[in-house]
Amino acid sequence: MTFNTPTLTPDFWTASIARAQNSAPGVKIRQVVAPSTDRDAYAKQLQASGQFPDLLQSITPSQYTEAGLLTPYDQSWVDQNFLLPQGNAIKGKVYIPPTNSQIIPLVFYNKSLFAKAGVQVPTTWQQFLDVSAKLKSAGITPIELGGNDPFAAAMPLTGALSADVLGKNPQWIQQRYAGKVKFTDADVVTAATKMRTLVEKGYFEQGALGVGYADSIKNFNAGKAAMYPMGSWYLGSIPKDQWDNIGVFPWPTDDGSVVVPFFVGGSMAIAGKAKDQAGAAKFAQAWSLDPENLKALIESDGAFPMLKNKTLDDYHVTVSPAFTDSYSYVTKTDTKVSSIGWATNDDALPGTGNNDFYAAAQALFNSGDVKGQMAKLDKSWDTATK
Template identity: 65%
Template sequence: MRHNRLLTACLAAGLALTAAGCSAASPGAASGSVTLTYLTFETPDLTASFWKNSIDNAEAKVPGLTIKDIVSPNTDRDAYAKQLQASGQFPDLLQSITPSTFAQAGLLKPYPQDWVNANFLDPMGNANKGKVYIPPTNSQIIPMVFYNKQLFARAGISGTPKTWAEFTADCAKLKAAGITPIELGGGDSFAAAMPLTGVLSVDVLGKDPNWLRERYAGKVHFTDSNVEAAVAKYRTMVANGYFEPGALSVSYADSIKDFTSGKAAMYMMGSWFLGSIPKAGAADYGSFLTPADDGSVVVPYAVGGSMAISASTPSPDKATAFAESWSLNPANLKTLIEGDGAFPLIKGKTLQDYGVDVSQVYQDSYTYVLQNNTKVSAIGWVTNDDAMPSGLNDDFYAAAQALFNSNDVAGQMAKLDSEWTTATQ
């Protein structure tokens, strides 16, 4: 989930090239055998070995099917899928892409709704226009606030803050004790935007969960006073020196190292950070949510999943059978749970059923997913109907970087409104 990007209008240019489909059945398709292509990606956790094993396991459940693995050369799988589509090579199956624009262009086949309803806790969590193009197998909270219990204790802080006032008071105590309150990693724009995502999700979407859809309708704007007031909280955090010096020069990778080595007391990051907590010292870490003024609990939530299916695949039945088998395989979820901090959403399963080795902070964090609470779309991260227009995620992240060195909250919000208008024309 962490590297998804929305598509641009370039997709439309390629669509004309392959209206009837880009994949071709293997020579043996007439006799019931078929070869399908599958776009994947590799990370330190999702290795080539992981993909081979997961493909072999699902492939074995579909007689006559052979899967050809295509590995994305970079983290922007949407962009690479676009390139493949424009050259007539759109894959039959595509892992962890952003489905919205592909679906709007008629390139994806939805999953059977009865299968989705039967197997997942949040069946419409990542739906687009009432259809599910990627099974909602897992979820993330973006961001959570992770904290170092030893550094809290050193500053005389017991427990976690329940309100925004308590949160900023704790930041002041940490700073007074010579401890950097919050690690940022602002050299990567998405990481710089984590505090902004938190305050907007809580203060704006927490009060109006339909805000993003209302923004599409022109009923609300980034320049509205409630939005600017939330953004001002982030700006105040910067002005008060609650982030590490030179935060815009710290990369995302280095921010993980800095926080886990005790250089800061808190870290606002997506729940995938749970996979990076050192096992040897996991008991030293805890988590909480971005606090609201009134202490209410608001969960900035994003539902992810496995693979999309091309609408033009030559064997939709086999493609669907493979995708369903892969999506429900506990071994695949085990890797995502342990390595990427994913919160599973398959019905009838407990953590024990996945055979995972997870920390207490993971288990505590997962309770937010299972509880009946206020869940809102994590702005800038979701891929459902609350997804921002193409390109706006990056503009939103860039605004967070700009506000690190500028007091011009109104100007940055006006710029976002202008960019929204341009992207939706």
Template identity: 70%
Template sequence: MRHHRLTAVCLATGLALLTGCSAASTGGTTGGTTLNYLTFETPSLTAKFWDTSIANAEKQVPGVTVKKIVAPSTDRDAYAKQLQASGQFPDLLQSITPSTFATAGLLKPYDQSWVNANFMLPLGNAYKGKVYIPPTNSQIIPEVFFNKKLFAKAGITAPPRTWSEFMAVCAKLKAAGITPIELGGGDPFAASMPLVGILSADVLGKDPNWLQERYAGKVKFTDANVEAAATKYRTMAKDGYFEDGALGVKYADSITNFTAGKTAMYMMGSWFLGSVPKDHADDFGAFLTPTEDGSLVVPFAVGGSMAISAKTSDPAKATAFAEAWSLDPANYKALIEGDGAFPMLKGKTLADYNVNVTQVFKDSYAYVTNQNTKVSAFGWATNDDSMPSGLNDAFYAASQALFTSDDVHGQMAKLDAAWDTATK
């Protein structure tokens, strides 16, 4: 459940609400342990979901009381940093970026034998050989979702596989008076989705180690192949393949626009599967960002549940709670049905979770379980391919700028400069 920039609506709270409430674990009045847990709330993962999941895990760990802290925005990393700076770093943190905090010695790794015993890809989100968030689920970021009826209306009989076919589909839709692609560009992360897909397919698809090579200074964003990939996104915008005023469309509205049939395609993370309308789910399909030669490249991100603070005063209780929460089938059911998460528990099929999912979910999950070319979703990895702290904001800014600017080289140069500053 990576989802840290994934929804437009999180319930607001603030540091002021934490006044007098230390985020360090404390002894309760009856000799128990109180742990503070940073979460987030969305239309799918509601306050009720978190309250219920916490209560269920508490039952598995006698003597523990967990207090929920709700992040005030979709950027939990930034909020966790605020809490840490004010001496209120939580005992448990949901779906953060481990590298941001592990390098500062703030996180406690999980026992690898427990991870190996319970998850399909034990090292799927490991950072420098250690697992700081259990690899409970995965996502494809992005897929290209499409409206089958609008494709048929434009005379399109099959999803495109190559980039030239994709551009031809966009042109055909536009000629038919149909907006080809939805873009919730008013939210920076959503504006970046086409660029995430293209860079994952064209750059990482050919060189899966590109991000590690960028850390080593062997490659740059201004390299010709990266600029060529970024130019594809600029061309999509320049040719009018997104809706009018796309940079002013909020993420939540982009979901509504697409599901209501106002646009033909939507490049978004697989969490969108939780928003597919159940009453006409068969109207929707999905394909991967097309490549030049038609080869399939899956932009893959292994997500996870909660990180454990290295500063918690009761690491045994904190670990027991985190493990109980991470293995609770009821949590997976909610994440699968409401948040489009692909479960990664070992030895289970979708049927084991008693879920009701759409055909497009099943088709998408097949990309996860099948043997194919999987690469880290650009900018979304929580493992060694995660970008330096702060780089995502620069990446989003570049994505929004490229919507209106032809200066691809200048935007890529800014990313190189931001990377170099972040890694000094």
């Protein structure tokens, strides 16, 4: 099962499948394309009708492992080939190879608009607010946000909770599973209130909740806003004529410490009931290690490669300065935490937790009841984990 995007086109899949088949003689692939980018919904639909695919691309494995629907990869192969072998492991087992990573979110900024307003890159939350205020006073929209798409609307909330809550307590999600902490705890509510503050001060573009994700990219690239909190995949959408004008900085914390909301992605999951387990594994391993696939993901989707013994030069890619600056947060020593609402490892939210989290962010555009929205997250969590 695959899926199409503007960058992962049918031609990409045709070529990548053919290369992997050459490395797995005897394996024949019949491609099933998800009708939307919601791969999990389509995979579950297929599973319910007895058509669960043998191989599934870029799903959320935690939604299938409890039911025994997936086969873990050979750990020695994972250890041999990847920089963070346990980066997306679930209870110690790896169900999708940790081939690449993303930072969700980063804050991208327009250097020309910063210069026009006379502001510098902020490192603390207060500085971020001060910069936003000066931009607004200069007649510049401070923050672009594709609020009509729930995942995009949630970027500020993801940044705040990842940086302020998980940055101080990386075990917070595991403690939530153990019932030791809640979303309604004061520190979580304080972090979530930051998003509401941005709404109340009018720092997002007018009608942000009605702006689609695709239009948010167009707006930011056209210079209609000065900052854009988004996953690092936006790097693949920076126009070449803007390469020198788009900078990047991590979501700011109260004290200026750097916290990186990190997500280790992967490639193909193998169905637990695939008839040819050995053939499926051989094909999936070949696809996952194919440098041509990583090249496409690096250049078009802003993915940070996580294969051992390789540098960016080995992929023969051409990337923007913003990509190089962003990638430095992956390679340097800093505080990396799971990006809340995005993790696919043990820190994945239960049940419909991701969608509930995104919905809470959208609700904060129209409601000042931050604690009430956090209480809804606690309720959905408790329902999913009963």
